[in-house]
């Protein structure tokens with residue numbers, strides 16, 4: 001399929017050509033026609049799928065075709081997104097895609113002075129990209145009005161929930177006219193987001209794309225329940241065994257990466273750490289040693305690991321679980337490339353159980369627990385449904401008791417706990433209330 005087959009107008013096609021986009025991504029194919037048609041959308045998609053263009057292109061087209069705003073300088077579209085980085089990225093995309101239209105936009109977010117943002121709004125913008133806190137702040141000061149919003153886009157709704165913004169989001173929505181087009185995007189659909197969608201969307205078209213999680217299917221995964229204090233001991237135990245020739249080890253912090261590398265070296269396991277505080281030359285050297293098989297372990301933070309591309313990497317070890325499930329997928333995607341056997345081993349302490357639950361929810365897989373290891377702690381996984389990443393762990397109930405280190409056996413091969421819940425139980429059978437599940441809807445409810 002091509003962008004012109006999606007009936008996009010020439011000014012957008014021209015910009016897309018200059019961006020080097022040759023064909024639409026699946027989410028764009030699915031979302032652009034109904035958005036152009038004025039339908040509401042419930043989109044299950046995450047960053048990296050091309051979702052920004054999926055909503056920005058038809059939005060720009062509708063505004064362009066509608067002509068100048070009435071009254072003049074009224075804000076006609078609002079895009080609400082949880083973080084400043086996302087807000088800026090969306091702003092950049094709109095600028096790029098809309099360069100041959102006369103649609104104006106601006107971005108507002110907290111942590112910086114509001115004066116330039118307010119100035120922009122005063123001069124008149126068609127599209128406002130905002131984070132919830134700053135937006136409410138400006139609204140409360142009477143510096144902007146949402147009275148003329150025709151299209152409202154809620155991006156990364158589940159992250160809004162995780163970050164505690166959902167009340168602010170509801171307050172914002174209360175100020176937008178009910179007779180609007182609403183697009184809601186979320187990588188996952190926890191219950192609270194389903195409830196929100198049901199209350200703000202009208203007969204939405206449901207669009208979904210396979211998440212990045214699909215890569216995870218090719219990689220064998222295990223999780224090790226272990227108390228934080230024993231994580232480095234467990235790592236040494238695994239790396240001393242014969243199963244692992246070479247491993248990329250992830251640590252959440254730079255300090256942690258250094259400590260791990262130091263402790264491994266002391267134990268006679270060749271290791272180096274790489275992270276943002278290390279000079280580029282030191283990083284390159286460590287990476288070269290790792291590629292040449294001179295290091296058994298390279299310990300990296302997520303940022304530093306970005307450029308690492310080692311073809312026959314067999315093991316990725318997560319000493320800390322990332323709080324963003326997508327990061328887990330990116331991390332483990334470093335192994336199992338070019339036909340290599342891939343194995344991802346993750347350590348999980350009791351504070352990380354919510355992250356594990358989020359990862360299983362995103363990847364729609366249950367990761368088996370490796371109990372045959374000397375530092376096994378008896379935790380119970382959190383149920384997949386409902387809740388959010390910031391849930392407190394009920395240590396007396398759900399957390400379980402740690403038995404402390406067992407006699408060291410051979411890690412790696414042992415029994416696996418049977419899967420506790422069928423993978424995929426989060427899938428379409430769980431589709432949110434109010435979703436029509438109708439991809440080919442051509443309803444026109446006569447809005448604009």
Ligand code: AMP
Pocket residue numbers: 020021022023024025028046047048049050051052053
């Ligand atoms: P997003 O999911 O919106 O964050 O987009 C992910 C990346 O894909 C961005 O860098 C976009 O510039 C890029 N992208 C979006 N749509 C396309 C497309 N149709 N062809 C090529 N790249 C695209």
